[in-house]
Amino acid sequence: MKIGVLEFGFGGKEENSLVKLRNVFDFALQADELGYERFWLAEHHMYSRRLAWGNPISLVPVIAGFTSRIKVGTGGVLLRVHNPLDVASQFKLWNSIYNDRIDLGLANGGSFNNEMFRVTNPEKETFENRLKDLVGYLLDEESLLEKQIVIPPYSGSVPDIWGLSTSAFGFHRSLKFGMNYVRSVFHEKAELDPNPEGLLQFKKDFENTHHRKVKTILAVSGICLKDPRKLRDVKKEALSGEQNHFIGDLAYFRDKLPELAEKYQMDEILFRVMNLGQEEKLETLESLAEFLGD
Template identity: 35%
Template sequence: MKAIKIGLIDFGARYSKYHSVHILNDIIDYAIHADKLGFSRYWMAEHHYLSRAWSNPEMLLPVIAGMTRQINVGVAGILLPAHSPYRIALNFKLLGTLFPGRIDLGIANSAPHKDMMRRLQDHAEESADRQTLFIRKIKELFEYFLREQELFEEDDTLIPPYKGTLPNIWNLGTSLPDHISLNEAPPLHFCKSFFHNRSTLEKETVIINTFRDKYYALTGKDPVLNVAFAGFYTPGKKKQRRYDNGQNRAHAVSFSNYVHNSIEGNADFFYDTLHNYQEKLKVNEFIFLDLSYSFEERRETLNMLSESFSLTPVS
């Protein structure tokens, strides 16, 4: 069985007592520490209501990538219906060229409320539903990435740097896509979230295996696929501990509306659960959302995961 790789996803949520600037400083330190401990990725989510540190974390990507050595850095994910595919292509191709192989572009079929959409776009494309917008924009984004020479020759459209390096493109979601033509897309990776719904491991196993078979039939190879999960580390002898009257290492109420199937326990419980996931799902990389709001507890969890799963530290 292959070694498990662990990446991180961060919503920027911390205790309200922390100043926004302190949160940003902590996020940078957190990513640097994760890089040193051998974590595979550090992803930041675009949300327009959860974090006092950012709404869209794109501006943080070059800062964190420039201060780390090997960890992949990305947005998970860009709310594509709310953005210009042209702008996304410009920014992420430049980043991909500056940090070859280390920039992850996560694409999510989601959008903020209409008022925020209007602010982001300077107008709202209200005539189209979100799914229609997403399909149109993802096709446009892929065209900018794949048809560089043709677009330049046809109408002088250029996505610099010319002949630069593309980011690693991830399709994120609670389901695996059936609306993207793989023949018209750059190499796509896939991240399946376990914490956005109340599904069971058995159901997720069927979904992932069905997708894997379909992908192989279309492409002749296995998909690059990881699974996102949420939880918090509770040191001690107990193998698992649930929320205890609201006094715990996470803010249960803040996450209760959108986080499910969380792993809550000590190092042995994390180890056993992820190896069970690996065996059932045939997935070797997991992306972890730490539900703790404390700077210190989040670092303690990084240390536990790195040691428990023998991650390879930066030498």
């Protein structure tokens, strides 16, 4: 089983932003050493002095630089608050440097901070318009030459592009733009119906259209701890109830992870470890490592 890690950088309530940032670096290194497939960083813009970051893009090459094998990326870039040319240029350069270990995950979201959104997207340009430009910058190199545009390195390695979604509508967008597909079931309003017929048809249509197989990931959220008292406390504090978060001990996940893989028929699982102190986060990471490579 291939499992990746999705990191929000929130950490414990008692930690300031610099401590949280340092802990994330340790967390990424541990994920790399344990054999996890990916380490992705979420983007969020909120009015808080305790955030480790808002925009994670600049952290991607830093983490890729001190890890050795894990794929590092974003889950995902809020493209409506970024310039598509800048994003394409950075991720293409980094992927060429780090031997295809960079992922570019994209999300159709705005910003919790309305002032941030106003400053970065004054024209209120749509996500799909910016996505079209970004994909063109990365995949249509010869067409760009005709416009006297080169995004270095020329003939460099283009990162895998992932479209993030909370519903089956993501099929349409991934098919249209040739993106790999990530489906989250941990967001509060996520669509939980696995829709196996729709997924199968999407995979067939994608291969017929783009002449390659689409890669798929199921994003889930949870905690795996040994201490039953800690588990009881964590369940009480879960943000949206257990329908969206999976909380239990290792025996629970021995049943749950194969069940999710079978139910949703995705290639990989992307696991977001919920807001905990560093010790508990590392415990979850080490526990779930049992499933890697099975």
